[in-house]
Amino acid sequence: MAPRWSRIAPQLALTPALAVTAVAFVGSIGWTVYLSFTRSRRLPDYEIDWSEWGRQYDRLFRDAGWEISLRNLVVLGLGSALAIVFGFILAAMIDKEKRGESFFRTVFLYPLAVSLIVTGAAWRWIFNPTLGAQSFLRGLGWQGGVDGGARGGQVAFTCLAQPDTAMYAIILASVWQSAGFYMALMLAGLKGINSEIWSAARLDGVPLWRVYVEIIIPMMKFTFITCAILLSLGVIKAYDVVVAMTNGGPGQSTWVPAYFTINALSAKSNLGYASTAAVMMLAITFVVFIPLVALTAWQQRKREAAR
Amino acid sequence: MPAVSFEHIVKRYGAVTVLDDLNLAIEDGDFLVLLGPSGCGKTTLLNLLAGLLEVTEGRITIGDRDVTDLDPKDRGLAMVFQSYALYPTKTVRGNLRFGLAASRLPRDEQERRIAWAARLLQIEPLLDRKPAQLSGGQRQRVAIGRALVKKVGVFLFDEPLSNLDAKLRTEMRLEIKKLHDELKSTVVYVTHDQIEAMTMATKIAVMDAGVIQQFGTPDEIYERPANLFVAGFIGAPAMNLRPATLRLAAGRVEAVFAPGAALDVTDYPFAAAPEDGMAVIAGLRPEHFDLKGAASGPLAGSFTLPVRSTERTGSDATLYLAFAPDHLALRISPDRAGGLQPGDRVEVGFQAGKANLFDARSGRRL
Amino acid sequence: MSQISVSERAAGAGEVPVSRAPVFARLRKRITPQSIAVLVFLGMCALFFCIPLYVVVVTSFKTMDQIREGAIFALPQVWSLEAWDHAWNRACSGIRCDGLKVGFWNSVAILFPSLILSIALSMVTGYALALWNVRWAGTFLFVLFICAFVPFQIIMYPLIVMTTTLKVYGTLWGVALIHAILAMPVLTLIFRNYYKDIPTEIMSAAIMDSGSFWRIFFEIIVPMSGNILIVILILQITSIWNDYLIGVTFGGLAGQPMTVNLANLITISTGTTNYAHNMAAALLTAIPPLVVYFLVGKLFVQGVTAGAIKG
Numbered sequence: 001m002a003p004r005w006s007r008i009a010p011q012l013a014l015t016p017a018l019a020v021t022a023v024a025f026v027g028s029i030g031w032t033v034y035l036s037f038t039r040s041r042r043l044p045d046y047e048i049d050w051s052e053w054g055r056q057y058d059r060l061f062r063d064a065g066w067e068i069s070l071r072n073l074v075v076l077g078l079g080s081a082l083a084i085v086f087g088f089i090l091a092a093m094i095d096k097e098k099r100g101e102s103f104f105r106t107v108f109l110y111p112l113a114v115s116l117i118v119t120g121a122a123w124r125w126i127f128n129p130t131l132g133a134q135s136f137l138r139g140l141g142w143q144g145g146v147d148g149g150a151r152g153g154q155v156a157f158t159c160l161a162q163p164d165t166a167m168y169a170i171i172l173a174s175v176w177q178s179a180g181f182y183m184a185l186m187l188a189g190l191k192g193i194n195s196e197i198w199s200a201a202r203l204d205g206v207p208l209w210r211v212y213v214e215i216i217i218p219m220m221k222f223t224f225i226t227c228a229i230l231l232s233l234g235v236i237k238a239y240d241v242v243v244a245m246t247n248g249g250p251g252q253s254t255w256v257p258a259y260f261t262i263n264a265l266s267a268k269s270n271l272g273y274a275s276t277a278a279v280m281m282l283a284i285t286f287v288v289f290i291p292l293v294a295l296t297a298w299q300q301r302k303r304e305a306a307r
Numbered sequence: 308m309p310a311v312s313f314e315h316i317v318k319r320y321g322a323v324t325v326l327d328d329l330n331l332a333i334e335d336g337d338f339l340v341l342l343g344p345s346g347c348g349k350t351t352l353l354n355l356l357a358g359l360l361e362v363t364e365g366r367i368t369i370g371d372r373d374v375t376d377l378d379p380k381d382r383g384l385a386m387v388f389q390s391y392a393l394y395p396t397k398t399v400r401g402n403l404r405f406g407l408a409a410s411r412l413p414r415d416e417q418e419r420r421i422a423w424a425a426r427l428l429q430i431e432p433l434l435d436r437k438p439a440q441l442s443g444g445q446r447q448r449v450a451i452g453r454a455l456v457k458k459v460g461v462f463l464f465d466e467p468l469s470n471l472d473a474k475l476r477t478e479m480r481l482e483i484k485k486l487h488d489e490l491k492s493t494v495v496y497v498t499h500d501q502i503e504a505m506t507m508a509t510k511i512a513v514m515d516a517g518v519i520q521q522f523g524t525p526d527e528i529y530e531r532p533a534n535l536f537v538a539g540f541i542g543a544p545a546m547n548l549r550p551a552t553l554r555l556a557a558g559r560v561e562a563v564f565a566p567g568a569a570l571d572v573t574d575y576p577f578a579a580a581p582e583d584g585m586a587v588i589a590g591l592r593p594e595h596f597d598l599k600g601a602a603s604g605p606l607a608g609s610f611t612l613p614v615r616s617t618e619r620t621g622s623d624a625t626l627y628l629a630f631a632p633d634h635l636a637l638r639i640s641p642d643r644a645g646g647l648q649p650g651d652r653v654e655v656g657f658q659a660g661k662a663n664l665f666d667a668r669s670g671r672r673l
Numbered sequence: 674m675s676q677i678s679v680s681e682r683a684a685g686a687g688e689v690p691v692s693r694a695p696v697f698a699r700l701r702k703r704i705t706p707q708s709i710a711v712l713v714f715l716g717m718c719a720l721f722f723c724i725p726l727y728v729v730v731v732t733s734f735k736t737m738d739q740i741r742e743g744a745i746f747a748l749p750q751v752w753s754l755e756a757w758d759h760a761w762n763r764a765c766s767g768i769r770c771d772g773l774k775v776g777f778w779n780s781v782a783i784l785f786p787s788l789i790l791s792i793a794l795s796m797v798t799g800y801a802l803a804l805w806n807v808r809w810a811g812t813f814l815f816v817l818f819i820c821a822f823v824p825f826q827i828i829m830y831p832l833i834v835m836t837t838t839l840k841v842y843g844t845l846w847g848v849a850l851i852h853a854i855l856a857m858p859v860l861t862l863i864f865r866n867y868y869k870d871i872p873t874e875i876m877s878a879a880i881m882d883s884g885s886f887w888r889i890f891f892e893i894i895v896p897m898s899g900n901i902l903i904v905i906l907i908l909q910i911t912s913i914w915n916d917y918l919i920g921v922t923f924g925g926l927a928g929q930p931m932t933v934n935l936a937n938l939i940t941i942s943t944g945t946t947n948y949a950h951n952m953a954a955a956l957l958t959a960i961p962p963l964v965v966y967f968l969v970g971k972l973f974v975q976g977v978t979a980g981a982i983k984g
Binding site: 357358359378379380381384385386388389390391392393394395396397405406408409453457 | 872874875877878879880881882883884885888892893896897
């Protein structure tokens with residue numbers, strides 16, 4: 001079979017994308033992985049000391065900062081999951097109560113248009129201990145401890161200044177930013193549910209909350225799983241909001257893996273170490289990513305079967 | 308030299324063989340219809356000819372050129388698709404021009420061809436509209452126009468009328484036939500509709516399961532089907548296919564269906580000498596029956612059977628006679644059918660010489 | 674469903690029929706207490722969502738004196754534009770104190786080449802993968818899918834080296850280039866999925882008519898791409914404008930987008946923080962994408978969703 005131009009032309013057209021993928025992605029990943037086994041500091045050192053090839057990894061696993069980062073990753077993940085719950089509740093309410101849908105959607109979704117730096121800046125200001133919301137609430141006379149009464153019963157909105165609670169402030173900003181997005185996904189999922197199901201449940205006399213818990217939510221499990229995966233991937237990438245709100249502080253209490261990695265490269269100028277942290281970030285991403293691949297493949301198969 | 312020829316075409320998808328050693332020669336000026344049920348391979352064959360699919364083995368020639376390795380646009384073909392496939396963002400004129408511009412014809416020649424095709428298909432007022440503003444029939448004309456402007460020798464049609472309603476379909480059938488007569492081009496036309504095939508074709512290739520069951524003129528296909536498949540596929544209502552046994556006695560050959568129901572087939576043009584006791588399947592077309600006594604010509608054979616039901620369509624009547632295990636379908640004129648009630652026993656005969664006999668085992672024509 | 678009850682049939686003629694109550698009551702949209710509760714709850718959530726925006730706006734118009742009084746939710750006593758002026762013209766980002774307008778124009782300058790590069794490349798690649806028979810297309814798509822998810826940090830250093838070699842590190846072109854590279858997998862997947870929906874017969878007809886990869890692309894495919902292009906433009910404009918990490922990594926001092934200016938401004942730990950300036954700066958940075966959002970609403974969500982689930 002003689003080669004046809006119609007076969008060659010598309011392949012030629014694909015070469016730039018291939019080149020970019022090979023060099024900027026595949027090649028770069030390999031490069032970084034290689035560096036993670038070296039002792040590179042400010043400048044790359046391409047020699048691997050085979051007797052101690054895992055040296056950087058050992059260091060990493062013993063680094064308190066990394067431990068904090070991982071812990072914060074989990075905390076941020078679990079806390080941000082509130083965004084999914086919140087998003088679902090908002091979606092369910094909007095879907096049920098059709099009035100004002102377009103208004104509420106506009107309001108709940110606008111945070112998506114805003115940079116995380118701006119979000120961080122705004123919430124950082126609100127959480128300002130002396131001039132922010134705390135001062136306002138105290139002015140209203142609210143006595144009560146937001147930090148567990150550490151200040152002896154007085155209102156303390158010092159979330160950001162306390163190592164234990166700074167992460168929660170970041171979670172709040174995160175939830176504010178992303179709840180609208182999950183709400184939009186949930187709304188799409190809810191609209192896909194046949195309206196006759198509602199009528200059937202109503203005829204059966206089932207209370208509304210049970211309809212949601214036993215019928216609707218299981219029907220939407222695909223949407224929920226998608227949201228969970230997207231959330232996890234987003235949490236792993238979290239960097240901007242940390243910079244804007246706390247810059248990692250107080251101390252290292254709001255460090256996250258992305259922050260740790262960038263810090264290792266820019267502040268500590270330790271290339272090998274940063275590469276190691278990056279490889280770990282990749283590993284964590286794959287742990288989340290594999291279910292997504294499985295999910296997409298399963299969804300694809302379902303679509304083919306329905307045809 | 309044939310206008311199009313397929314030589315030893317094999318098409319395989321992995322382990323599945325769709326076409327195996329298929330050979331077909333189409334003469335210049337023929338209107339060849341590839342007819343068959345879904346999945347028989349007719350569209351695959353058309354796409355192989357077009358160059359949209361590649362042959363696994365074999366050769367395709369158009370005229371004196373071997374086109375097996377050529378790109379579709381270099382084969383000198385034009386194709387009309389089932390869904391019309393008009394370019395949605397272009398006007399009708401733009402659709403007609405797209406293929407021409409690629410062939411690097413001078414601008415005025417392009418315009419001349421577009422005007423000619425538009426006039427021929429009566430789509431001149433539509434030239435500046437977009438496909439979304441056209442009706443189904445108009446879109447089909449534009450699709451045909453797009454093929455016409457290329458002024459090639461071979462036109463391919465892929466079930467072009469399936470998406471039209473019945474009335475439009477009849478109109479378009481006439482138009483396409485008229486075009487063919489005027490332009491004297493070679494046409495390869497794929498359809499599953501036998502009426503299209505019978506009315507438009509000069510030659511029909513009936514296909515099933517990737518094999519050409521019979522290749523011949525519409526009359527040949529209709530009057531002398533080559534096997535059971537073709538016999539049962541062509542004709543509406545379908546040919547009655549009844550098992551029978553041949554009985555040779557005193558120089559006469561009879562096909563016996565059941566005691567008392569037999570047909571004299573002495574004058575049947577057997578390919579090989581018939582044997583007594585041979586199991587055959589007799590193919591009897593509904594319109595070749597008639598009621599005894601009312602018939603005009605000689606009737607061979609005699610069946611006395613009870614009426615099961617009648618279907619009248621105004622111009623025709625189909626009589627269903629109970630005949631174990633199911634029924635015999637007859638086509639007679641409505642006035643003859645008038646008054647016949649289910650349960651009435653009628654005596655019917657079959658026109659001499661119109662029977663088809665097939666070997667019961669192989670299905671092939673005897 | 675018959676409206677006649679059994680008793681009526683049994684009654685036959687002469688007896689008074691039972692009143693005909695329809696089986697299903699007509700469902701009128703009444704304002705139930707449930708509706709009110711839902712609307713109130715949604716209203717409160719809407720308030721929660723609006724608070725940060727309100728605070729930022731309000732603070733940006735206040736004077737530092739009023740801010741020091743501590744009533745964060747109060748309206749400005751005097752609506753002052755000083756903070757806006759300062760933020761735009763004199764705010765300090767690093768050692769340069771020319772205001773956020775520098776970052777603004779930098780962001781704009783980054784946007785255009787990045788959009789053109791990324792969309793051009795992804796569109797052609799998506800088209801080739803969707804509509805042409807390339808044997809290794811499936812594998813390549815899978816690789817692209819993975820690339821769409823890898824964290825930036827894993828390719829950060831090599832990209833720094835590459836941009837340095839190309840002499841674009843620390844410039845606007847460098848930032849634009851990196852944005853284009855990083856967006857390529859996602860955009861290609863989105864285009865590919867979109868083009869996969871084009872009916873095959875149109876491609877068949879085009880191949881029979883012309884067969885040229887590029888002619889078909891420019892004359893047939895591109896005109897059909899209007900819808901997805903808008904969605905992708907929105908996605909990319911928002912994501913590039915709001916980005917911080919790429920800007921700070923590759924922009925150096927000369928190529929800082931607005932978000933980097935803003936971050937520098939709010940994280941300085943020396944001197945007194947002028948919150949009005951910070952909030953004005955934040956608002957300035959947020960306004961362009963917000964304008965896009967309010968103009969195109971629904972398409973915006975489509976864009977973000979497509980970017981998230983890769984088409």
